[in-house]
Amino acid sequence: GLREIDIQAAIDVLQSGNLTMGAKVKEFEQVMAEYLKVKNFVMVNSGSSANLAIFEALMRPSKGEARLKPGDGVLVPAVAWPTTIWPIVQLGLHPIFVDVELESVSIDLRKAQQVLSESKIKVKALFPIHPLGFAIDPNALDDFTKKNNLILINDVCESLGSWKGGMHAGTSGVAGSFSFYFSHHITTMEGGGVATNDNEFADDLRAIRSHGWSRDRRDVADWTSQISNTDAKFRFVTTGYNIRPMEIQAAIGINQMKDLDTFISRRRKIASKLSAALDGTCLRILDGSSLTSDNQDSGHSWMLIPIEVKTHDAKKQKIKLLELLSTAEIETRPVLTGNFLSQPSMNRIDGGHPPAENFPIATHITDTCFMVGAHHDLTESQIDYLCEKLREFSFELC
Numbered sequence: 001g002l003r004e005i006d007i008q009a010a011i012d013v014l015q016s017g018n019l020t021m022g023a024k025v026k027e028f029e030q031v032m033a034e035y036l037k038v039k040n041f042v043m044v045n046s047g048s049s050a051n052l053a054i055f056e057a058l059m060r061p062s063k064g065e066a067r068l069k070p071g072d073g074v075l076v077p078a079v080a081w082p083t084t085i086w087p088i089v090q091l092g093l094h095p096i097f098v099d100v101e102l103e104s105v106s107i108d109l110r111k112a113q114q115v116l117s118e119s120k121i122k123v124k125a126l127f128p129i130h131p132l133g134f135a136i137d138p139n140a141l142d143d144f145t146k147k148n149n150l151i152l153i154n155d156v157c158e159s160l161g162s163w164k165g166g167m168h169a170g171t172s173g174v175a176g177s178f179s180f181y182f183s184h185h186i187t188t189m190e191g192g193g194v195a196t197n198d199n200e201f202a203d204d205l206r207a208i209r210s211h212g213w214s215r216d217r218r219d220v221a222d223w224t225s226q227i228s229n230t231d232a233k234f235r236f237v238t239t240g241y242n243i244r245p246m247e248i249q250a251a252i253g254i255n256q257m258k259d260l261d262t263f264i265s266r267r268r269k270i271a272s273k274l275s276a277a278l279d280g281t282c283l284r285i286l287d288g289s290s291l292t293s294d295n296q297d298s299g300h301s302w303m304l305i306p307i308e309v310k311t312h313d314a315k316k317q318k319i320k321l322l323e324l325l326s327t328a329e330i331e332t333r334p335v336l337t338g339n340f341l342s343q344p345s346m347n348r349i350d351g352g353h354p355p356a357e358n359f360p361i362a363t364h365i366t367d368t369c370f371m372v373g374a375h376h377d378l379t380e381s382q383i384d385y386l387c388e389k390l391r392e393f394s395f396e397l398c
Helices: 004-016 024-038 047-059 083-090 109-118 136-145 199-208 218-223 249-257 258-277 314-327 342-349 359-369 380-397
Strands: 042-046 073-077 094-096 123-126 151-155 175-179 192-196 284-286 304-309 369-373
Touching: 004 249, 024 042, 024 192, 024 249, 042 047, 042 199, 042 249, 042 284, 047 083, 047 151, 047 175, 047 192, 047 199, 073 109, 083 094, 094 109, 109 123, 109 136, 123 136, 136 151, 192 199, 199 342, 249 258, 258 284, 258 304, 258 380, 304 314, 304 359, 314 359, 314 369, 359 369
Parallel strands: 073 094, 073 123, 123 151, 151 175
Antiparallel strands: 042 192, 175 192, 284 304, 304 369
16 A cells, blocks of 8 residues: 655645656666566556557567558457457457466467467467566566567566566567556555567557657657657657656656565565465465475466365355355455456357357356455464464354
């Protein structure tokens, strides 16, 4: 949440009178680029907008040929968040769903290869989610996309602070989207951004977030050298939206980033404590092996904690468990949205999507798994209470 230093940073911005996108946004972008070890970070008003801007830039670049065109297919995981899927649909592309792996809840690349071989739609891109603080192996993603001549885009909105093999999650490929929503690893209240090593792509993102104008691009002189200084401020070079961030968001983000490592360390301790409490019960944390000393290469940052119910009638027992937890005033959530093919909205999306039951792991996660919080602001007494109740209720059920 917001601390006194964050609130003071916001007050300082308000008192300065510099409220719209400016120096603080640029400073935050530099902080993020240095942390992620990328050439560019372009801040926008949300992680959802970050995804939208990425696809807009791929489809309508200011220079050169479009890398994606209406009708192209994009591989996505069957366990997803809507804002991963909707930009694809809204811009005339086709989401091609792939089942996930149980432990990581991330897209199963072996199944993706099979889907590619069977798809009647020309698939041009892979858009994996790095879920819940888990970093997908960048080498595996790079190998898969190169082998199949696909564009790699990453949704990293859930996994700030997650590393694999010395590389931050989602920083290979063309771009990766990030979110700084209130409950995430850091917060700017609302806010997001895109990391990319492609300078021209970054310039297009800077234009797209501001109606398509050229003024924030590094190559602005290329577009304005033949016109007057007055006209140069209103030169539109691509399509766009108003998805700019505010200075107040960036000021809070700058402060939050100073303590990111502390926040993540706290989240890992919470996950470890909960994992130990569940030992010997019919409940287990997905990807719990990353908490052991033998898996130091896996920098899981634990946005939330996914838990699986392991009984012969797990679906029914999960429902009972969630009712008990609710009575004990412990909030739970599905794992993202569960099997996204089961969402009512998918009935209104054209594209001949296979039925939800064709994705057995996604369905299993929907039926038997749920999530509890791992926020770094949770107190020791709250964590102790969570551990106590989960263990107590598990023995009642199992």
